Amino acid sequence: MHSFFLTTSMVCLASASASKQPQEILNTHQPPSFIESSIFGRRLDASSVRTPETLPPRYRADDFDGDGILQGINTFAHLDFVECMKPESSGSFDIGIVGHPFDLGVSYRPGARFGPNGARQGARRMSPRGGWDMDHNLNPYQNWAKIVDCGDIANTPFDKLVAVHELEKGMQAINDRKPSNTSASDAVRLITIGGDHTISQSSFTFGEPLAYNVLALPILRALHSTWGRVAVLHFDSHLDTWDPKQLGGGLTKYSEVNHGTMLHIAHEEGLLSNNSNMHLGSRCTLFDEHYDLDNDLRCGFSYIRARELDKLGVDKVVKKIVERVGDEYVYLSVDIDVLDPAFAPATGTIEPGGWTTRELLQIINGLSDAGLKIIGSDVVEFTPIYDNAAETTGIALAQIVYEIIQWMVHVPVKSPKA
Template sequence: MTAARPTPIGPPDAATVPRYVNATTFARLPRLDQVGRADIVVAGVPFDSGVTYRPGARFGPNHVRQSSMLLRPYHPMLDIAPLTDFQIADAGDFAVNPFSMDSTIESITNGARELISGGARLMTIGGDHSIAFPLLKATAEQHGPLAVVHFDAHLDTWDIDFGSCHSHGTPFRRAAEAGYTLRENCLHVGIRGPQFEKEDLAADADLGFQIVWGEWFDELGIKGVIARMRERLGDHPVYVSVDIDVLDPAFAPATGTPEAGGFSSRELLALINGLAGLNVVGADLVEVAPAYDHAEITGIAAARIAYELISVMAVDLHQRATVAEFAEATPAEVTEAVIAEVGAGGSSPVAGDMPFAAVER
């Protein structure tokens, strides 16, 4: 019905090319310089000079890439094949300055601007959580103020760490102060454990964040948390930030500030899956410190989380492409496509239904 887009280049066939050969990219995807353009770009930020406890997240991007070799193209829960239905590419790593936070913030901002300037969505692998501030800045410049869902054990809305206004504990305060976030549409999910002081919670609320405490999870359940997220985020452009320490240390030991009582991998994947259908325009996954990993436990969880985030972005791209396709179609073409869709057991895309299993379950 519309002009055909170039056929995406996906990962090589694992039945003919072993997963462990050739240069390591995320999910064995092509490099950005090999394809020229992409719907979704994966980039690494090997920077951990903002940490306040265990270092090592600067080695996170390549560890997550190495742990992503077994990812496969088709996502049965969302009925979409993000790695082959869309052009996704690995752009490599942003240049960072391990001795300068200010220089690194500038490099990340400029690098992200360049990658998303043509409309691509960015999946960033860190690095510590300080990288979220420049990523939010670049994304907000492209899409306007953002609804934010932040999966983490910690608030990361503190003001000053060791005399510095930028660290892995401050990015969401800086972003809110700069106007990059929508103060009625942001929330933390998974915060748990002791806090510095009660006043931190009031300051966090003043910045526009609601909290879904990790300690509430057994009572709310997966469906309850998803409902709260979707209600809070609304139909705004959404940015998703995932600190791997939102998982319990049993599922993600390789992180700088582990906190007992976190989500299981399955629970977090289900929560991210529940974002399908929202306008997710960017995401980051941070704080994987491979020196503390064993048998790639954390890396494998992190790679799957990144895949899930890419998948929910792909769902939104699919929806928008479908709407655009029908907007340009003749009435006869619309009728023909609806009959074919319903006859195949799907639901009518012009009726506003979401034919993805995650939303229907």
């Protein structure tokens, strides 16, 4: 024990003696600042940095293999942006992508006004240069049709009546443009991205009103002057031919106009074929045992329920549609809720038990192969706030639009006036 304390005392004395000696400085370099120790402390040779530039709302063809497809302001699939409503745009495009940021007609979850922006986000992996697809033998962006993004039609978020006036006026202006390739088609064709399904509704008809002071579909109404009555192929889990007294209560003229009554109203205005319209993928509940389906039949619709696909298969579904439509002009309306929530969770009024994305794409492709004369389309009810981190719904919607573009390119059409 005595030995231990002696040794400890000697060490302490030695340390005290050493502390009086000047310390040896081992490193004369001062500690670097944060900037010096970071990546910003290394300056690049200015000649190795590319000249600053403003990225346009599309990818640059010579930058496709670099970073151009991931940057810039989004248009759908990096298409050229054209102000299609302006008269000077006449002759500059054949097929236009048009956004309708509107959701004043929803009955459940709002937010579809952000759908056009979400769809463009979902399509940013696509491009005209990379438009070839293993299931199609052409690149639709590099074929006969000039395809552009027309941007969105501005409309007020505060007043449904004013908004539908604005949407109708915008659609009519674009529809009046002349196509770029008149040898293939004598009218432009539009794919509208919603927005809720009410985007088809337009302004009040003044003068001699019908029973509900009827509103027309702005898209179908704009098309009517060119194509006349059309057969509507309506991919949707819901009927959307509800009498406004059933959905909306018929309490006010505003309540009558919503995303579930627009096809009823379109029939009342005489925009639809008398007996060639179809609902596809239907699986909704009804308000009444008989009235809803009786009224749907009166509006000229038949239907193929979602569960029937398991028995019929894709080929028979396509065959039944082709037999129903015949040689009529076709307007395609796709509510994203036709897909099962597993494939499209981001929608306003969700219904389990729907079709897969692959099944829907196969059916649309089958209609294209059959040569049905498509004159316009919409894809609606995408509510991005309910999408997941993988952007499942937005990417599926973009692929559906791509399939519709393929159909329009594959089947050029002439108007009945030609």
